[in-house]
Amino acid sequence: MNPPQSNPTPTNPPAEKAQAAPAVVVTVTLPPAGAELLARSTLPFRAVEHSLKGYHLDATVTPDQVAAAAAELDREGFALDTITGVDWLAESQMEVSYDYFHPLTGLRAVVRSRTARENAEFPTISTVFPGATWHERETHDFFGIGFSGHPNLAPFLLPEDATYHPLRKDFVP
Amino acid sequence: MEAQDEQILKDCAPFVRFGKLDELLDLGRANSLWPLTFGLACCAIEMMAAGASRFDLARFGAEVFRPSPRQADVMIVAGTINKKMASAVKTLYDQMPEPKWVIAMGNCAISGGPFVFPGQYAVVEGVDKLFPVDVFIPGCPPRPEALIEGLLKLEEKLTGKRRWPVVKAE
């Protein structure tokens, strides 16, 4: 049976836009460590209900702030979970979201950032989290997003001579 | 033949057999097929289970998995072949000395398996696109009994005879 075709022009998701986040929503109950972090953090975190979304804190920053965000979360004791690229073709933007988890308190934080789709580039966080080298290589493989300052952006999962970026929405094999 | 020679053959029959050397060599090869350890993905675990205690490939002479292709007779391709991996697989096949055989185990080795979709960019759709295959074993993953049946089919291809007949469902 034929699977439904991948939609090349997706609709805009509401409310998760790359703008300054509003203040804490009253109905969300954060664990105590999360509330403390929210109070002292310089990042524009907002509290999120974990049972609905799977993370506690969510911040949207501009691309040049991602390295500082990583450094702050590193000081707080977070570990890098993963780096996800998303291709918003309709809005002509590339989004990169950085997931972090705290091994001692179990908190989950997400830092996301968007930039223009053409020649998308973000600063690397591999100087803060060495584990990011592979995640950034993979995101570059799949989307063509550049990470300035990265030691080695060679293809990671694709063949060494690959020049294509398969998870882009306009990719034709 | 003269009657005397026929009588000698009849007397010797309990002790001496006559046959073609080729058939003897084929029987020897069939009963000691040495596989190459070439587990790529999920099917590799069922191949290991086939070599382990319950299903026991050692009964059929095929327990000795060789890591080096120079010492192996049969390459059991267990798993998905990637375009990045394809040249390595071909090199391994070329390094195996003759006579050699290939068993394609699992749907991925037969035709790309569940990873074929319109717009796929990384999977080689079947190992027979790279080199000739002797036995195809379908399944995702095939049971260890299916791998044993595949080996018996290969033995049948070599010798012309099966060890025991195919089990028929009642």
Added chain:
Amino acid sequence: MLKEQITDTAPSEAPRETFVLNLGPQHPATHGVLRVKLTMDGEFVTRAEPICGYIHRMQEKMGENRSYAQFLPNTSRIDYLSAMMYTHAFVGVVERAAKLQVPPRAEYIRVITSELNRISSHLVWWGAFLLDLGGFTPLLYAFDDREKILDLLEAITGARLTYAYFRIGGLYNDVDQAFIDGSRAFVSHMRPRLKMYRELVTDNIILRKRLIGIGPVSGEMCRKYGASGPVIRGSGIPYDVRKSEPYSAYPDFDFEIPCFTEGDSMARYLVRLEEIAQSLRIIEQALDRLPAGPVMAEKVPRVLKLPAGDYCYATEAARGRFMVRLVSDNKEIPYRVKLRTPCLSNLSLFEEASQGMLLPDALAFMGSLDLVIPDIDR
């Protein structure tokens, strides 16, 4: 043993040079198609660069081409040894986004089957690890125990390895009394076996000499690389998703998180064997308290469309923290499926941690990380 600890008795006048040794992609000890480019100074590794991608099967791209129910078979094949837990994360994220209530009986059975799967995965790891270290016999014992688990799971799911037993909203099939009795029989069979394994293998002097002090990884290094599972628990940090982000029916059960502080390969080995014992505890408690009721949620829509936005769900797989990050744009198929797999983060610390190690020690270290390569390449 590190290079600094060996002093040359007759220092050579000739300049030392390194050579490049290629390990894999076809190799008996790499547990799949991993290629490691080793730069060697004699027997010592000066640089180990893992090269992945030889089993890249486009799982994330397929997520964008399949509806939510059609992606379920893929979830079993990412890490085929702990397939239940991976399917659990995917159905969990869809249920979380669609706000579906899974009945308690289904949650309990999910926990029982996941823990059985965890035991069978650790048994495969244990057998293969000892095979790498040169002992062939434990593999046969481990696979024999594993066949008992596979018989139980095959009776209810129909598959031995790549189950697609969980469905969005519950389970596809209920369990019968034979499964419950068989699981109890397995728990009582496995406990004496663990004791035998400890006496024969864990306390074996050769194994101890090969693992104690090999591949020390600090908790800080685990944090920097995002390592999880037995790797971080062997380095002194008791991080387990079942306790830090409790999901499914795990809050109902009483179990401990085995944690050792040495950070060497022996610590990671002991963590996994202890986890088998803890999984047996969980299975017993779940069987004792298994609630009656349906195994499928009511009113699961035939055509499932999730509200727009992104959702995450993490489970503790046999190898570590597995998370699915789903981005939806209110269509029948996901917009983006991101699979956060434990083996990628666990292997990423190999390059830094293996510098200066002897080659056999580097392989013992890699075996103690418990890698399944399709988990890295997806």
